[in-house]
Each structure stands twice: as structure tokens, then as C-alpha cells.
Amino acid sequence: MKIIVAIKQVPLRDSHFRIAASxxxxxxxxxxxEINEPDAxxxxxxxxxxxxxxxxxxxxxxxxxxxxxxxxxxxxxGADRAIHIETQDLNALDTLGVAQLLAAAAKPEQADLILTGxxxxxxxxxxTGVVVAELLGIPHSTIIMQAEVRDRVxxxxxxxxxxxFQHIEMxxxxxxxxxxxxxxxxxxxxxxxxxAKNKEVKRITPAELGAESSAAAKIEKIYAPxxxxxxQIFEGxxxxxxxxxxxxxxxxxxxx
Amino acid sequence: MSILVILEQHNGQWHxxxxxxxxxxxxxxxxxxxxxxxxxxxxxxxxxxxxxATRKLEKVWxxxxxxxxxxxxxxxxxxxxxxxxxxxxxxxxxxxTYQVRDFAPKLATRFSQVLVSDVIAARNDNGLVLVxxxxxxxxxxxxxxxxxxxxxxxxxxxxRADQLETGSAAMETFVPTLDASRIRxxxxxxxxxxxxxxxxxxxxxxxxxGRGIKEESNIPVVRELAAALGAELAASRPICDAGxxxxxxxxxxxGQTVAPKIYIAVGISGAIQHLVGxxxxxxxxxxxxxxxxxxxxxADYGIVGDLFEVVPALVEAxxxxxx
Ligand SMILES: Cc1cc2nc3c(=O)[nH]c(=O)nc-3n(C[C@H](O)[C@H](O)[C@H](O)COP(=O)(O)OP(=O)(O)OC[C@H]3O[C@@H](n4cnc5c(N)ncnc54)[C@H](O)[C@@H]3O)c2cc1C
Ligand SMILES: Nc1ncnc2c1ncn2[C@@H]1O[C@H](COP(=O)(O)O)[C@@H](O)[C@H]1O
Numbered sequence: 001m002k003i004i005v006a007i008k009q010v011p012l013r014d015s016h017f018r019i020a021a022s023x024x025x026x027x028x029x030x031x032x033x034e035i036n037e038p039d040a041x042x043x044x045x046x047x048x049x050x051x052x053x054x055x056x057x058x059x060x061x062x063x064x065x066x067x068x069x070x071x072x073x074x075x076x077x078g079a080d081r082a083i084h085i086e087t088q089d090l091n092a093l094d095t096l097g098v099a100q101l102l103a104a105a106a107k108p109e110q111a112d113l114i115l116t117g118x119x120x121x122x123x124x125x126x127x128t129g130v131v132v133a134e135l136l137g138i139p140h141s142t143i144i145m146q147a148e149v150r151d152r153v154x155x156x157x158x159x160x161x162x163x164x165f166q167h168i169e170m171x172x173x174x175x176x177x178x179x180x181x182x183x184x185x186x187x188x189x190x191x192x193x194x195x196a197k198n199k200e201v202k203r204i205t206p207a208e209l210g211a212e213s214s215a216a217a218k219i220e221k222i223y224a225p226x227x228x229x230x231x232q233i234f235e236g237x238x239x240x241x242x243x244x245x246x247x248x249x250x251x252x253x254x255x256x
Numbered sequence: 257m258s259i260l261v262i263l264e265q266h267n268g269q270w271h272x273x274x275x276x277x278x279x280x281x282x283x284x285x286x287x288x289x290x291x292x293x294x295x296x297x298x299x300x301x302x303x304x305x306x307x308x309a310t311r312k313l314e315k316v317w318x319x320x321x322x323x324x325x326x327x328x329x330x331x332x333x334x335x336x337x338x339x340x341x342x343x344x345x346x347x348x349x350x351x352x353t354y355q356v357r358d359f360a361p362k363l364a365t366r367f368s369q370v371l372v373s374d375v376i377a378a379r380n381d382n383g384l385v386l387v388x389x390x391x392x393x394x395x396x397x398x399x400x401x402x403x404x405x406x407x408x409x410x411x412x413x414x415x416r417a418d419q420l421e422t423g424s425a426a427m428e429t430f431v432p433t434l435d436a437s438r439i440r441x442x443x444x445x446x447x448x449x450x451x452x453x454x455x456x457x458x459x460x461x462x463x464x465x466g467r468g469i470k471e472e473s474n475i476p477v478v479r480e481l482a483a484a485l486g487a488e489l490a491a492s493r494p495i496c497d498a499g500x501x502x503x504x505x506x507x508x509x510x511g512q513t514v515a516p517k518i519y520i521a522v523g524i525s526g527a528i529q530h531l532v533g534x535x536x537x538x539x540x541x542x543x544x545x546x547x548x549x550x551x552x553x554x555a556d557y558g559i560v561g562d563l564f565e566v567v568p569a570l571v572e573a574x575x576x577x578x579x
Contacts, residue, residue, distance in 0.1 A: 011391075013392075013525075014546070016546075016548070017391060017394060017395060017548075019395075026391075026395070094370050095361075095370045095371075096364075096365065096368070096369070096370045099365075121391065121392060122390060122391055123390060124373075124374065124388075124389065124390060124391075124392065125370075125371075125373055126357050126361075126373055126374070127357070127360075127361030127370070127371055127373060130329075130357075130358070130359075130361040130362050130365075131361050131362070131364075131365050131370075133362070134361075134362045134365040134366070135365065139329070139330065139440035139441055140329060140362070141329070141358070141441060142329075142354075142357055142358045143354060143357070143358075159354070159510055160354055160446055161353065161354050161509060161510065162509075162510070162511075162512075162513070163448055163449070163503075163510065163511060163512070164446045164447070164448055165446065165447055165448070165449065166443060166444060166445070166446045166447070167443075167444040168441050168442065168443050168444065169441075169442040169444075170440050170441050170442070171440060180493075180494070180497065181493065181494065181496075181497025181498075215402070216368070216369055216370055216401065216402045216403050217370050217372050217399050217400070217401045217402065218399065218400050218402065219397050219398070219399055220385070220397075220398040220399065220400045221397065221398045222390065222395050222396070222397040222398075223395065223396055223397070224395065224396070224548070225389065225393065225394075225395065225396045225550065225553060226396070226553075227552075227553045228553055228554060229540075229553065229554055229555065229556060231542075231552050231553075231555045231556065231557065231558050232556065232557050232558070233547075233552070233557075233558045233559075233560060234557070234558070234559050234560075235547075235559075235560045235561070238559075238561050238562070238565040238566045238569040239569045239572070239573075241559045241561060241566065241569070242559070242566060242569035242570040242572065242573040243569075243573045243576075245541065245557055245559060245570065245573070246570070246573040246574055246576075246577050248557055249518065249539070249541070249557070250577060253518075253538075253539045253556065253557075255461075255517045255518045255538065255539050256485075256518075256574075256577070
């Protein structure tokens with residue numbers, strides 16, 4: 001089975017964000033980056049499917065030079081090779097633009113399965129995988145916890161709201177968007193890290209893919225969110241803050 | 257030129273964001289000077305459609321087909337594509353449900369558009385401006401959509417269903433031309449994993465723990481706080497995914513919805529999928545080392561600090577207060 005996993009590099013979760021001078025995005029120069037969390041689960045699912053069915057896992061990433069690190073990490077964990085679509089400014093594209101790049105790179109591979117994360121931590125559009133499926137003309141299913149393949153048919157466990165689930169069957173090839181927590185993530189072994197150095201990373205530009213697109217939805221301005229409540233904040237010495245909080249809960253909120 | 261609001265219901269039960277989205281549609285209709293229509297797809301949806309028609313709307317479409325009895329991404333996309341080509345709306349609004357996440361991006365792609373997802377506010381500022389969150393709620397952003405129709409899904413709780421205006425709308429049945437061979441997903445009936453042994457919705461006080469706790473071996477830190485308060489222990493999703501607490505103690509869109517007197521969020525950032533499960537709490541307390549964590553936006557009281565110092569101090573203070 002040939003499996004493509006779309007991985008995105010995003011800022012570390014605990015990053016402190018500053019708004020860039022343009023007012024349209026964050027200042028990225030002082031941030032550290034990592035693989036988007038659900039994408040790590042998508043990669044894990046792909047590696048497990050390969051262990052069961054044989055075949056190949058290809059990591060696919062659109063991003064600037066720094067994304068090389070995330071690609072190398074995926075190779076160290078066990079992906080067989082990678083495709084890096086080199087885009088200096090991902091934000092100049094909207095989701096359709098990114099999906100067009102990913103679809104154009106995926107198409108000649110004729111993969112049986114394309115896995116993405118269900119959502120990126122930075123943009124949070126939650127739709128790139130679905131759009132890729134539509135562009136490639138293949139079926140998809142979202143928020144997937146498990147996948148089983150038998151005789152060119154895939155049966156997936158899809159998460160619904162409020163603790164409900166559902167199984168769905170589809171004929172391969174398909175795109176699945178993978179939910180976090182669906183598996184236990186593996187670590188890269190020393191051997192894996194060593195091997196990764198010799199694995200193929202194909203670099204390709206958007207122009208070479210012939211997938212030029214303009215953004216249909218533009219970010220005009222980015223800013224700190226507005227508060228919906230007046231929050232009383234206690235800072236400083238933990239003991240004093242704790243005592244103040246108990247006082248408030250008792251006499252002001254009257255909930256103790 | 258119109259606004260089309262897509263409603264969602266399952267087996268005769270409305271998805272509650274449907275009404276919030278309809279209210280948003282009415283308000284944007286006024287702001288943009290556009291008539292508002294609604295649509296609901298399924299088999300036997302005339303009943304729900306006629307209920308929607310008691311709201312102030314131009315028209316309600318009952319998108320009716322045997323092949324829409326069970327939801328599939330292919331079926332819903334094809335049905336709504338046909339309706340949209342026929343009615344030519346300039347704005348299509350969806351409730352941001354799991355089902356919408358599954359098909360609306362595909363539908364938007366058919367019109368060379370993107371879905372502006374999880375929108376929390378909208379206004380007319382020389383044209384439509386949509387507000388959505390970035391970085392898991394740490395930042396907000398204004399989006400100016402281009403092209404037509406614009407597709408947007410609206411976040412739960414962002415608009416109020418009680419602001420819906422009543423009225424009387426025309427109803428029309430629309431039968432799309434669907435082809436069974438082009439619906440590739442074969443869905444099975446929904447199921448629940450296990451019976452829930454804990455009903456958090458009845459709890460008066462909840463102490464909820466997030467990834468700030470770092471390791472499973474630190475869970476006793478919050479357990480002690482729960483004990484001091486006589487509270488139930490709950491958690492954000494990653495804690496349950498990791499198996500540090502059982503699944504049934506997960507609060508949020510894929511877990512339980514709770515509304516206790518006090519909800520104490522410890523080391524939880526406040527992603528929307530968590531907030532929708534606990535926003536209804538009477539008093540919300542957040543303990544987090546990051547003053548910009550989105551959880552503080554919904555908290556009544558907050559302590560900015562390291563939970564490993566704050567929580568023991570709080571246990572101490574509670575014991576003292578009890579005497
Ligand atoms: C479709 C879907 C469904 C989902 N369903 C749910 C759901 O039902 N429930 C749910 O909870 N999530 C759900 N999620 C996940 C959600 O998006 C978030 O990823 C999750 O809620 C984050 O959990 P967290 O706040 O514990 O972790 P993080 O976001 O990692 O936050 C950890 C917080 O701890 C703070 N912290 C770290 N160290 C300390 C310290 N020493 N002292 C004090 N504070 C500290 C940090 O500042 C940070 O704010 C869902 C996501 C999707 C896409
Ligand atoms: N630039 C990118 N490169 C590779 N994969 C991506 C990229 N952007 C998005 N994806 C994939 O699409 C998923 C959903 O992203 P989004 O639609 O932005 O929420 C992510 O989890 C990734 O798997």
C-alpha cells in the first residue's frame with residue numbers, strides 16, 4: 001500500500017505570539033516549530049498500516065526552508081521518503097491554494113491512501129484534507145480514529161459529537177483526516193535518525209507543480225481576542241492568590 | 257443575491273447550533289440588506305422544514321431524497337451544490353458541526369471557494385468581514401472573503417438562538433438528482449463505546465485538569481484539590497487520550513457537557529472544543545501560567561501562576577477556610 005501523509009510545521013503550542021508589523025500575521029523569527037499534533041497521529045497511523053500491509057509511506061509538506069526539520073523527524077520515525085513543496089510564504093495562499101499544491105504533488109504518486117491531520121494548530125481551518133480529496137476526485141472521511149483495510153476497501157471509525165462514533169466503508173483510494181489521540185506515538189530511534197539522513201527528500205516549487213492560485217479569503221488583520229467576561233486575576237505570590245480566591249468564592253460568588 | 261442558511265438535524269432532533277446560525281443569518285440579512293433563506297436536507301424533512309418556516313425568513317427549502325436518509329459527504333455535497341446553483345446565494349452559512357466539517361469544504365471547492373470555518377463574529381464593513389480564531393483561540397483575525405458565493409461555518413455559542421425572530425416563510429421541496437453509484441461512503445449506524453459510569457452533568461463542583469499537569473504521576477496534585485472541595489475530577493481531551501483519566505471524564509465537544517456551580521480549570525488552555533463543554537458553568541476559575549491563555553476569556557476568577565505552586569496553596573487555603 002502506498003500512503004501519503006500530509007504534515008505541516010507549526011509553532012510550538014506553548015509559544016508566546018507577537019503580532020508582526022504588517023498586522024496580518026505573527027512575528028515568526030523568534031519562534032520554534034514542530035509537527036502539527038494531529039499530523040503526528042496521521043503519520044503513526046500510516047506507519048502502522050505499512051507494518052500490516054507493507055508498502056511505502058511518503059511525507060508531504062508545503063512550507064519554507066525550516067520545514068526540513070519536521071520532514072527529517074518524520075523520516076526518522078519511519079517514513080520512507082518525503083516531498084517538500086518549497087513555499088516561502090504559506091500565508092499568501094488560502095486553504096484552497098495549499099490544497100492545490102498538495103494535490104498536484106500527490107497526484108502522480110497514485111497513492112492508495114492520503115492521510116492528513118484533522119486540523120492545523122495555527123490556522124485551524126480543518127479542511128485541507130477534504131479539499132485535497134475533492135481536487136483529486138476521491139472519497140474522504142473526517143475525524144478518523146481507526147482505519148482497517150481489506151480487499152481495496154477501507155473501514156474507518158469516525159468520531160461524532162458527544163461521545164458517539166460511526167463506521168464508514170469506502171473504496172480505495174481515499175483521503176482521511178486523522179484525530180489526535182487515536183494511537184500511541186512512537187519516538188524516533190537512534191537508528192531511525194541515522195537512516196533518515198540517506199532518505200530521499202524531493203524538493204519542488206509551486207511553479208513546477210503548475211498550481212498557481214490567488215487567495216479567495218484574505219486575512220486582513222490579526223489581534224488579541226476580546227474578552228467576554230470581566231475576569232478578576234490574582235497574580236504574584238501563590239499563597240496570597242489562593243487565599244484571595246477562596247475569599248472570593250466564599251463571599252462574592254457564594255459558591256463554597 | 258441572498259443568504260442561504262443550512263440547518264442540521266438528526267432523526268427529528270435539531271442540532272442546536274442550527275438556530276444560532278439562523279439567528280446569525282437574520283442579523284446579517286439586515287446588515288447586508290439581503291433576503292434570507294434556509295435549507296435542510298434528508299429524507300422526510302418536510303416536518304422540520306415547516307418548523308423552520310415559522311421563523312422570519314424568505315423561504316425554507318426541504319431538500320428531499322431517499323439517498324439523503326443517512327448522511328454521507330458525497331450525498332450532501334451533491335444535493336447542496338445543486339440547490340446553490342439553482343438559488344445563487346451570495347453567502348452560505350453553516351453551523352460548525354462535525355457533519356459540516358465533513359462536507360462543507362468539499363462543497364466550497366466545487367465553487368472554487370474556501371470555507372471560512374469556525375466564525376465567531378461577522379459585520380458589514382464596506383462588504384462582509386468575518387472574524388475567526390487562530391492558534392487555538394490565542395489570537396483572532398478578520399477575514400475578507402472574495403468571490404461568490406462566500407461559505408462560512410459559525411462557531412457554537414457565537415450567536416444567540418433566543419434572538420431569532422419569528423415570522424412565516426414559504427416552503428418549497430427541492431428534489432436533487434442524486435445517483436446512488438456516486439455516493440462512495442457507506443455509513444453504518446452511530447454507536448457509543450461504553451455506558452457512562454460517571455455523569456458529570458450532575459456535579460456541583462468540578463476540578464478539571466489539562467496538559468499543564470505534564471505527567472500522569474502528577475495527577476494526585478489535582479486529585480487532592482478535588483477532595484478538598486468535594487468535587488468531581490474531569491479533564492481536557494489530551495489527558496483522557498493519554499489514559500491518565502478515563503474517557504468518561506472528558507469535558508468538551510467530543511466528551512461531556514457540564515454546568516456545575518464551580519468549574520476549576522487547571523493547566524487547560526481553553527480551546528473552543530473544550531470551552532463548548534463547560535461555558536455554562538456558573539463560576540469559572542482558571543489556573544494557568546500563561547496570562548494570554550484563552551481560558552481566561554471565559555473565567556470569572558483567574559490565578560496566573562505555576563499550578564504546582566498554586567494548587568497546593570489552594571488546598572491549604574481551603575482547609576483553613578473550612579477550619
Ligand atoms: C474535532 C475536535 C474535537 C475535540 N474535542 C475535545 C474535547 O471534547 N475536549 C477537549 O478538552 N479538547 C478537545 N479537542 C482538543 C482541543 O482542541 C485542545 O487541543 C485541547 O482541549 C487542549 O487541551 P489542554 O488545554 O489540556 O492542553 P494545551 O492546549 O496544551 O494547554 C495546556 C495549558 O497548560 C498551561 N500550563 C503548562 N504548564 C503549566 C503549569 N506548570 N502551571 C499552570 N499552567 C500550565 C499552558 O499555559 C497551557 O495553556 C478537540 C479537538 C478537535 C479538533
Ligand atoms: N502546508 C501544509 N503542508 C502539509 N500539510 C498541510 C499543510 N497545511 C495543511 N496540511 C494538512 O492539512 C491538515 C489540516 O489543516 P487545516 O485545514 O489548515 O486545518 C493538517 O493537519 C495537515 O495534515
